[in-house]
Amino acid sequence: MTIGEVAKRSGTATSALRFYEEQGLIHSERNDAGHRRYSRAVLRRVAFIVFAQRIGLSLDEIRAELAQLPRNRAPDRADWGKLTARWRERIAERIAELERLQATLTECIGCGCLSLDRCQLANPGDRAGRRGPGPRYWIRDRR
Ligand code: FES
Numbered sequence: 001m002t003i004g005e006v007a008k009r010s011g012t013a014t015s016a017l018r019f020y021e022e023q024g025l026i027h028s029e030r031n032d033a034g035h036r037r038y039s040r041a042v043l044r045r046v047a048f049i050v051f052a053q054r055i056g057l058s059l060d061e062i063r064a065e066l067a068q069l070p071r072n073r074a075p076d077r078a079d080w081g082k083l084t085a086r087w088r089e090r091i092a093e094r095i096a097e098l099e100r101l102q103a104t105l106t107e108c109i110g111c112g113c114l115s116l117d118r119c120q121l122a123n124p125g126d127r128a129g130r131r132g133p134g135p136r137y138w139i140r141d142r143r
Helices: 001-010 014-022 044-055 059-067 075-101 126-132
Strands: none
Touching: 001 014, 001 044, 001 126, 044 126
C-alpha cells in the first residue's frame, strides 16, 4: 500500500505515519522509485498505536509493546493476544480513571482550585494539597 492509501484507510495523516516510521513503530519497503510501500498488516499496527496513545501510553511504551511482535511476518492472533494480556490491567486502570472522572465532574476533586461551593467542606484551605500535587481526590486519595 502507498502511504496515501494507508492514511486514507487508517484515518491517520501521512505526516503521522512518517513520524511513526521515524520512531520505528511501523516499517515500509522502498520500491524502485524510492517510494514507501506498506503491507496491509501495517493498518492494524497503526490502529494499535492510535488506541495506545488514546489510553495514555507513551511512544516508548508503545515501541516496547510493538517490539514483541514478529518483524518478518504479519502478526497473527496469538501474537496480538500476548500484547492484549499485558494490556488488560492498563485498560482497566484507564476505565476506572474515566469512571472516577465521570462520577466526580460536579464534585470537589481536591485540585486546589477551591472554586466550588463543595470545596469549602471537602477541601477546606486546600488540605488535600498537603498530600502532594494534582487532583488528590480524583487520583484515589480519600477525603
Ligand atoms: S474542585 Fe478544586 S479544590 Fe475542590
